[in-house]
Amino acid sequence: MKRAFTILSMVIFGGMLVYNCEPDPDSLGEQLFLDGAASGKEVAYDVTAYNIDNNDSIRTDASKLGLATLGAFSESQFGMQKASYYTQLRLPAYDPDFGTNPTVDSVVLVIKPTYASDSITTTTDENYVYPDGSVPAKKVVNTYPATKYGRTKFNGGNLTVKVEEVTEFLNGYSDIAYSNKVYGSGQELGTKTFNGKVSSVVLTKDSDNSQLFSSEVGFRIPLSASFFKTKIIDKKGQPELKDVASFIRYFRGLKLSVTESDGYLVQFSPSTVELIMYYKSTDTGATTSTQKKYAFSVGNGNAHIGNYEYNRVGAAVKDPAIGDKKLFAQGMGGSSIGIKFPVETINKLKALYQIDKAAIVSAKIRMYTDPVAWKNHLKKPTVLTIVQKDIVDGKPTTNFTQDLLKLSSTPNFAYIKTYNLDKDPAYYEFTVTQSVKDIVESGEKYSDKSFKVDMGNFLSSSTGTTLAGYQFTSRPFALDRAVFVGSDTTSENKIQLIVTYGTK
Structure with a gap:
């Protein structure tokens, strides 16, 4: 099944993302400044901004989950977030023949977290002995730091990753699933400490330098060999292994989680997960057993579901005394930000247009991070999304802003610009x-119009040249969160509408 869009594409039209720039008029009205035909004036107007509670839930099925997230992270503003991952698996071919007297040596689940490829540590063991046949060999391990979000040094930088058998049917690849749904799980199949690093391994034979084994960069979790002997090998010729429909209801999937409630979050692509069973059996006509490798299908075509658990007790985001003076935005089902223009602001702008004959050259919503509440070591978001909401014919509608719909192909157009991301406060202009x-x-009716701001980025279509649609964003797996200054009349950094207008 082809996806309608390409996950993880950063969409940049012209200068859509511009950092640390001086404010400039939009091309929409720049003709007013040509040849001295107009003088421009910048004025700040109040807006009404408010927090939107998304009930800590978002779609995280395979069509939405560009990256799977694993880990846990706690901090004072948003509370505790814990991310787990469910995946189906399938056989590479059905009604398999494992040979005579098959025995399982080992089973390994491989995930491939994103990592810093330019930071490498290489270790070499010239005296390594390959266990199958006690073969003298050389072992070369390349290690990289995984990309992490959170408290990377907490508990020595370790997370305990646990793999369990799923006991509840995960439905199909194209079925909708939500992040707050907990699926049943049972037997623990394996556990391993993740130290925040990923590695590749190459084993070569001393005698002729031939390769005995190699693995791509990743994190390998040993699973129970006896479980797979009983669950798979011993079912040879049985109905459970005859077809895909029977198999995914028999072996319903795997759950990956961590035992900790604090630390950090890591991400990996669901399509690159591997599940490999190493076993020995005797082939027809042979007298001795040989080692074989059996790779299950765990990537595309299977149900993949992100599960996000939150504990907001004591967190600032749930403090009623704060209200909307601070704005809380968090990806992965967390809160969003709503923005409306007060009637007074609209009336002032209409008076400028109708009475003073002023033309709007540029209008931007400027939003600052809170210099106290959001002063920490976390990387500030580099991009957010904004959509326009309305009620048409009695029904709520959502779409791109008019600027994105009409001007995205205009040279130097940017729907968002970011400033001072390495300082406190940083600020963003939409x-x-x-x-x-x-x-x-x-003269359009305004009372039902508003904007909604979220963490994440708009995703591109399969062609890579257009946006897939306002509803296709990276928000279901966006790790970012931040606290912004809201409609706080006492703050010089309050959220505002910045309008530049010109008069002839």
Whole structure:
């Protein structure tokens, strides 16, 4: 099944993402400044900003889950977040023949967390002995730090990863699933400490330098050999292994989780997960057993589901005394930010247009991170999404902003610009020029219009040249979170609408 969009594509039209730039007029109204035809004035107007509670739930089925997340992280503003992962698995071919007298040597589950490829440590063991046949060999291990979000040194940087058998049917690849759904799990199949690093391994024979074994960069978790002997090998010729429909209801999947409630989060692509069974059996006509490798299908075509657990007790995001003076935005089902223009602001802009004959050259929503509440070691978000909401014919609608719909192909257009990401506070500007002009100049009804800001990025279509749609974003797996200054009249960094207008 082809996906309608390419997961993880950063969409950049012209200068869509521009950092540390001086404010500049949008191309929409820049003609007003040509040849001295106009003078520009920048004015700040109040907006009404508020937090949107998403009930800590979001779609995280295979069509939405560009990256799987694993780990746990706690901090004072958003509380505790714990991420687990469910996956189906299938046989590479059905009604398999494992040969005569098969025995399972080992089973390993491999996940491949994202990592810093430019930071490598190599260790070599010239005296390694390959266990199958006691073959003298050389072992070369390349190790890299995984990309982590959270408290990377907590508990010595260790997370305990646990793998369990799923006991509840996960449905199909194209079925909808949500992040707050907990599926049943049973027997523990394996556990291993993850130290925050991933590695590749190459084993070569001393005698002729031939390769005995190699593995790509990843994290390998040993699983129970006896479980797979009983679950798979001993079912040879039975109905459970005859076809895919029977198999995914018999062996319903695997759950990956961590035992800790604090530490950090790591991510990996579901399509690259591997499950390998190493076994020995005697082939027809042979007298001795030989080692074989059996790779299950764990990637594309299977149900993949992210499970996110939150504990907000005592967290600032749930403090009623704070209200909307601070704005909390978090990916992966956390809160969003809503923005409306007060009637007073719209009336002032309409008066400028109708009475003073002013033309809006640029309109931006400027939003600062809270310099106290969000002063920490975490990397500030580099991009957020903004959509426009309305009620049309009595029904709520959501779409890209008018600026994204009409101007995304315009040279130097950027729907968001970021400033001072390495400082406190950082700030973000969302281009809403066309949206504001439509309200002010067309006389459209405004009371039902608003904006919604989220963590994450818009995803591109399969062609890579257009956006897939306002509903296709990386929010289901966006690790970022941040606290911003809201409609706080006492703060110089309060969220505002910055309008540049020109008069002839």
